[in-house]
Amino acid sequence: MVSKQIKSKERVAEHGEVFTNEREVNAMLDMVKQETERIESRFLEPACGNGNFLAEVLNRKLAVVKKQYGKSALEYEKYSILALSSIYGVDIMEDNAKECRTRLYDIWNKAYTKQCKAEANDAAREAANFIIRHNILYGDALTMLRNDGKPIVFAQWDLVSGNKMKRRDYRLDQLMKGHDSQMDLEMLMGGWEFDEETQAWIPSPIKEYPLMNYWEVQDAIES
Numbered sequence: 001m002v003s004k005q006i007k008s009k010e011r012v013a014e015h016g017e018v019f020t021n022e023r024e025v026n027a028m029l030d031m032v033k034q035e036t037e038r039i040e041s042r043f044l045e046p047a048c049g050n051g052n053f054l055a056e057v058l059n060r061k062l063a064v065v066k067k068q069y070g071k072s073a074l075e076y077e078k079y080s081i082l083a084l085s086s087i088y089g090v091d092i093m094e095d096n097a098k099e100c101r102t103r104l105y106d107i108w109n110k111a112y113t114k115q116c117k118a119e120a121n122d123a124a125r126e127a128a129n130f131i132i133r134h135n136i137l138y139g140d141a142l143t144m145l146r147n148d149g150k151p152i153v154f155a156q157w158d159l160v161s162g163n164k165m166k167r168r169d170y171r172l173d174q175l176m177k178g179h180d181s182q183m184d185l186e187m188l189m190g191g192w193e194f195d196e197e198t199q200a201w202i203p204s205p206i207k208e209y210p211l212m213n214y215w216e217v218q219d220a221i222e223s
């Protein structure tokens, strides 16, 4: 019988697919505990499997959202979506990425429905689903290409004012280059900016979307 950590011997041999157990996940996340408990702190797991790490990051963030905003359904909704929107993953196996999406959605939706009761609504659920589909992708984290050969692109979601959310799309290869390289011609000509906090060059977004209510992000059209 195949254990919970392994789907098949072939997948272990071909993709190094061995899932991490809960105790190890928690021990590793405890090493960056403060960040896992910061609602908007962004996490990217480049070989996320079916989401063992990302699911626990989401659990931790949602516990903080409940503690800070649990008294108001509207505030809980907004900040739980912000928490979700900060979690990113890539896996080369489509079934893993799909399982990860479903898992994150189920965690979020269960907590949301329990917390917001009659005020829980399908517009927020649609937005959450949409964000997850853009944040958890299947592709190759080494070449930074999707399985269809196009560059991996991630959306950055920022709560800007009140209920408004801003979406900007970035290419993963450019984001990584900004962390690893000195200023070069591409950065200079492309208007990249140096970010003091992360000590990295930030590329220009490849797409920007108008400010939308966070429950309507799925309706935004590129501006």
Ligand SMILES: C[S@@+](CC[C@H](N)C(=O)[O-])C[C@H]1O[C@@H](n2cnc3c(N)ncnc32)[C@H](O)[C@@H]1O
Binding pocket: 015, 016, 017, 018, 019, 020, 045, 046, 047, 048, 049, 050, 051, 052, 053, 090, 091, 092, 093, 096, 139, 140, 141, 142, 143
């Ligand atoms: C050791 S498993 C870890 C999965 C998950 N991070 C966990 O701890 O449970 C490695 C994962 O990396 C994925 N993988 C292998 N090569 C990859 C690549 N080049 N890009 C993205 N994912 C890859 C596999 O499909 C597998 O899900």
